[in-house]
Amino acid sequence: MPDETTAVGDENAAGAEPTPDRAADEEEEVAEAGQRRVHATRGLVDLLLDMAEDAEPTSMNLVLAPTPAGEFDEDLGLDPETPVLTHFYMAEAGQSVSAVFGMDLGTPAGRGRARFLTHPQGPFELTERDDLAAVVLLAVPPWERRTLxxxxxxxxxxxxxxLDAEPPQEELG
Structure with missing residues (x-):
């Protein structure tokens, strides 16, 4: 069932430093949700690593979104409220409006408390230049699970x- 590996990641959606209250709330959410664990689907992890390899030498910065474990068709063996990273949003979406009004319209409301970052030239740690979120998945070459x-x-x-699990099908409208 679950294959445990390590992961990196925290950026905030707007790229600015979070307020102390918001940062504390998000970190508390992460701690409560997984007791220092982050869950992600194998499909998302594999796709992110493939995209990172294709983008090299350009770095990536994507907003990640979870699906509660209870919404999966199969029992994941997790509390139903446990967030499982399943989707990403392109950082460019809504960027022109964001630049003018300072609002992130590329990420649906209530989503995006996690980020996927790449450091094509290293280091394999968060830096002061990174956008932070409650959780950050960080990858470096050679773009394998061991470097995530x-x-x-x-x-x-x-x-x-x-997790070897498929997220539930989403329907439009």
């Missing part, structure tokens, strides 16, 4: 659990 890790906003490494 999860971090909290403070740069502390979290356990990344990769």
């Amino acid at each position: 890790a999860a971090f909290d906003r403070a740069g502390r490494k979290l356990e990344l659990v990769v």
Whole structure:
């Protein structure tokens, strides 16, 4: 069932430093949700690593979104409220409006408390230049699971659990 690996990641959606209250709330959410664990589907992890390899030498910065474990068709063996990273949003979406009004319209409301970042030239740790979120998945070459890790906003490494599970089908409208 779950294949445990390590992961990196935390950026905020707007790229600005979070307010202390918001940062504390998000870190508390992460701690409560997984006791220092981050869950992601194998499909998402594989896709992110493939995209990172294709984008090299350009770095990537994507907003990640979860699906509650209870919404999956199969029992994941997790609390139904446990967030499982399943989707990403392109950072460019809504960028022109964001530049003018300072609002992130590329990410649906209530989504995006996690980010996927790449450091094509290293280092394999969060830096002061990174956009932070409650959880950050960070990848470096050679773009394999062993070079993917999860971090909290403070740069502390979290356990990344990769699940062999398909997210539920979403319907439009």
